[in-house]
Amino acid sequence: MCRSRTKTNVSRAPSTLFEKTTRWFERSKASLLGHLPCGQGCSNCCVGLFPVTILDRQEIQRGLRTLPDEQRKRIEQTASEQVAALTTAAPYLNTNRFIDRWREEDIDRFTERFEAWPCPALEKDGGCGLYEFRPLVCRSMGIPAESDGVLSGACAVQTAVPVIRLSKALREEENLLAEMEAEELAAVRQHDGAQGEELFLPFAFLPDVGTEKTTDTT
Structure with a gap:
């Protein structure tokens, strides 16, 4: 698991959903009795393109405002270069950065094409430059997934270790967190008039994206 290089001392408004996800x-992790291989220095899950939400973008933007200018500009430059490549590959991202209506196979095609990209906040030493403000998916990454009773490791690193089933109570809490996320997404989208809820990670690091308004063309 990618960790912060240093303990950040910042003052910010708490985000209950993000903090609850971290505690979950x-x-x-504790319930898996040491079988979870995630740890400081492992950044396998920090490489690759994946979607985040407008809630994640808000958290990332809060984090960027706490960074020294040099570090923030370096992260934003990496994100800008990745966004340029994405918009070249899919020009319609220039007018609508959201991917809610994309087909799953199209999203998969993009994630495979850019699977070698590091997260813009990934530091050279494998640490996360925005660890305290990381997206929800990053906070829960590493816990084995379960679908229709079938367990699977969360990443390639986990294929070499035993996969243990979470308790029913923890899975129920996970479902409640998902419901809470859906409610907050709906509220933010309605408040901001955004065209969608999901966008590719690099867009979340740029201050002028992720907030496009829905336009009335009637």
Whole structure:
């Protein structure tokens, strides 16, 4: 798991959903009795393109405002270069950065094409430059997924270790967090008039994207 290089001392408004997700992960990790291979220095899950939400973007933007100018500009430059490549590959992203209506196979095609990209906040030493403000998916990454009773490792690193099933209580809490996220997404989208909820990670690091308004063309 990608960790912060240094302990950040910042003052910010708490995000209950993000903090609850972090606490859920810690309890889930403890319940797996040391079988979770995630740890400081492992950044396998920090490489590759993936979608985040407008809630994640808000958190990332809060984090960027706490960074020294040099570090923030370096992260934003990496994100800008990745966004340029994405918009070249899909020009319609220039007018609508959201991918809610994309087909799953199209999203998969993009994630495979750009699978070698590091997260813009990934530091050279494998640490995360925005660890305290990381997206929800990053906070829960590493816990084995379960679908229709079938367990699977969260990443390639986990294929070499036993996969243990979470307790029913922890899975129920995970479902409640998902419901809470859906409610907050709907509220933010309605408040901001955004065209969608999901966008590719690099867009979340740029201050002028992720907030496009829905336009009335009637």
